[in-house]
Amino acid sequence: LAANLLLLALIASAQAPTTPVPSPMLDPLRFNDGTAVTSAKQWPARRAEIFQIFQREEYGQRPPGTEKKLRWHVDEVAPVTSGSLAGIALRKRITLFFPAPSATVARQFPHTAREMHLLLYTPLAKKSERVPIVLGASFAGTWATADDPGVPLGTAWPMGLPDRDLAFTDAHTATEADRTHQTIQGHSQWQAKKILEHGFGLATFYYADLEPDAKGGWPFGVRPLFFRPGQTAPAEGEWGAFSVWAWGSSRALDYLQTDPNVDPLRVAITGHSRLAKTADWTAATDTRFWLLLSNEGGKGGDSILHRLQGEPIAHLWDKFSYWFTPAFGHWSGRDAETPFDGNLLISLTAPRPVYVGSAIGDAWSDPLGEFLSAKDVGRVFALFGKQGLGVTEQPSLDTPVMHDVGYHLRAGKHDVTAFDWDAYLQFMEMHLH
Ligand code: GCU
Numbered sequence: 001l002a003a004n005l006l007l008l009a010l011i012a013s014a015q016a017p018t019t020p021v022p023s024p025m026l027d028p029l030r031f032n033d034g035t036a037v038t039s040a041k042q043w044p045a046r047r048a049e050i051f052q053i054f055q056r057e058e059y060g061q062r063p064p065g066t067e068k069k070l071r072w073h074v075d076e077v078a079p080v081t082s083g084s085l086a087g088i089a090l091r092k093r094i095t096l097f098f099p100a101p102s103a104t105v106a107r108q109f110p111h112t113a114r115e116m117h118l119l120l121y122t123p124l125a126k127k128s129e130r131v132p133i134v135l136g137a138s139f140a141g142t143w144a145t146a147d148d149p150g151v152p153l154g155t156a157w158p159m160g161l162p163d164r165d166l167a168f169t170d171a172h173t174a175t176e177a178d179r180t181h182q183t184i185q186g187h188s189q190w191q192a193k194k195i196l197e198h199g200f201g202l203a204t205f206y207y208a209d210l211e212p213d214a215k216g217g218w219p220f221g222v223r224p225l226f227f228r229p230g231q232t233a234p235a236e237g238e239w240g241a242f243s244v245w246a247w248g249s250s251r252a253l254d255y256l257q258t259d260p261n262v263d264p265l266r267v268a269i270t271g272h273s274r275l276a277k278t279a280d281w282t283a284a285t286d287t288r289f290w291l292l293l294s295n296e297g298g299k300g301g302d303s304i305l306h307r308l309q310g311e312p313i314a315h316l317w318d319k320f321s322y323w324f325t326p327a328f329g330h331w332s333g334r335d336a337e338t339p340f341d342g343n344l345l346i347s348l349t350a351p352r353p354v355y356v357g358s359a360i361g362d363a364w365s366d367p368l369g370e371f372l373s374a375k376d377v378g379r380v381f382a383l384f385g386k387q388g389l390g391v392t393e394q395p396s397l398d399t400p401v402m403h404d405v406g407y408h409l410r411a412g413k414h415d416v417t418a419f420d421w422d423a424y425l426q427f428m429e430m431h432l433h
Contacts, residue, residue, distance in 0.1 A: 023306045023336040025372065028347040028380050040383045043350075050348060051284065053340045058300065059246075059281050060239040060325025063226040066247055069254045070096040079124055083147040088196055090127050091150060092120040093142075094255055101225050108232065109224040116209040117142055118252050119151060121192055122201035122261040132266030132428060133201035134293065135252060137245050137275050138190075141206040143179050146192035153178065154206060189272065189416040198425045203256060203267075207275065210248040211241050215322055222247075240324040245275070246282040253288055266290045268428055272416045273365075274323065277301035284348035291353040291431060293424045294346065295416050298365030300324075302342040302356050302373045305335045310366035313338075342373040350377060351384040355406035355427045357420050360397060361413035368394060374407040381405060402427050 028050065029037040037046045055061055073095050080089040097115045105112065119142035122131055138144070143151045153174040180187065195202045207213065211221025218224070222244060223234055234240075239247070249269060257264035269289045271279030276297030283292040294302050299311040300323075316323070317332040331338050346354050356374040358367035371394040378388015387403035395401050400408035400423040408423050 020308060020333075020336050022308045025304060025306055025376060026339070026341045026344055028344050028377065029383075037383070040351075043380070043383055047348060047350075050340075050344050054281070054284065054345060054348070056237070056325070056327060057331070057338070057340050058324055058328050059243045060327075061237055062239050062243060062247060063228070065099065065226050066239075068099075070098065070251050072096045072255050078150065080121070080148055080150060082149055084193055085121065085146055085148055085196065088124055088193070089121045089146075089148075090124045090261065091148065092122075092259070092261075093151070094118040094120065096251055096255060098222050099225055102229075104229075105224050105227055109219045111220045112224050113210060113220065113222050116205050116248055116252070117154060118203060118205045118255065119145055120201060120203040120256070120259065120262070121146065121196060123196045123199055126199065127261065130261060130263040131199060131201050132263045132268070132290070132432065133203055133256065134195065134268040134270050134424075134428070135203040135249060135256065136190075136270040136272075137207040137249060137278060138204040139207065139272075139275065141174055141178060141208075142204055143174055144187070145190050145202070145204045147180075147187055148192075149179075154209075188418070191416075191418055191421040194418065194421055195425065198429070200425065200428060201262060203252065205248060205252055207245045207248065207278075211244045213241065213274070215320075217241070218322060234326075236326050238325060240322060240328075242274075242278045242281055242323050243285075243325075245278045246285055249279075249282045250286045250288075253286065257288070266432070268293055270295065270424070272296060273298065273301075273414065274320075277323075280345050280349075283352065283354075284345065287352070289349075289352070291355070291428070292346070292349045293355045293357070293427070295357040295420060296359055296362050296365050296414055297342070297356070297370070298362070299342075299369075301365075302346050302370055303366045304343065304369035304372055305338050305341050307366060307369050307372075308335055309363075309369060311364050342369065343376040346373060347377050347380045350380040351386050351404070353404050353406070353427065353431050355402065355424060357408055357410065357416075357423065359410045359412050359414055361411075364414065367409055371407055371409065374405055378405050400426070402430065404431075 076093040080091050143153050155173045256262045268291045269279045269282045270293040272295040276294045283289045313335050314332045317329045358370045381404045388405045397411050406427045
């Protein structure tokens, strides 16, 4: 009887749902086989391992053909004459054309994306110089980047938050009201005037030009353009929307490096929230980017999944599965077991400078996790004789710390503000020389 009871107790405990417990942070400085990374010379091999993990488990692999430059056309070069950038900005608008779909793809997916629109502002006072710039994908369209009526309204998908009921029947033409879209990355989130006054340029493109941000959005983006013959849907192991948007930044960089007003070696990449998760991967996949400014990337970005704070993978997977490669779903409910995490993700940018911005009111992103990630990545920079945050505790509110890694915890909510940009611009200035 005692033996039977013991057996029953064992079966019951094996079946009882276990409450997940936080697990230690992963170590960027340990190879998969457990060996320690102790020199800069070993870093490329360890980096390749980390890259493989993220490619396999979160972002997916890009199909062949995506590495090619796009054809582009400079649509306009003009000084800005009205709005708050009048007299201080030179505006360029560039269209980059995606490869044409095959006849079969065109028949099956008649609404694939055709082109992306890049907007570039550089300081008018430096119109015969090549200046450092910051590039970012935008939530609200190029026409909502700055107070500049000279940017035409685009015909593109609406800000396709998946909880909005989108009928994918027709592209949506933005309206005048969309120019001042303040809730999601409107003018205040870009701070174009401030950026230009610091002598930098700003380039943006609308992420939905590449794929609408919504479940079921992929037939309206670029993914089908790269389908293998006979392929009719995204497949296991392939890129998700994050990687598609990151790809857009790399193709924009192809152009920007040729622009006579852009310093080709000083193009920073930035993004906010889901577009910070995108920017993290952009800097990882494309080492031509100068530095990374990652604003409130949260879970699945630069925050720490293993802490089990803030947004769980189950939420990411349930609402936004299309952001990821399908393998990501296997980690739903297993946040503390992932072989990938935020500190490893941003380590892929090292030794190029990395800045992580958090906000105290952004519990969903777990600001402490973002800090721990930025702090930990300093150990990778140390291999190169570079300096991490230089602090052990999360700094107090509104007090940026920066060396080769930067971090701040801003007062306020999930957003990008003038405060964030002051810190980012100071960080860029610090790394100019
Ligand atoms: C949602 C999502 C986050 C994401 C955020 C955003 O809140 O759960 O993962 O970062 O949207 O992009 O604003």
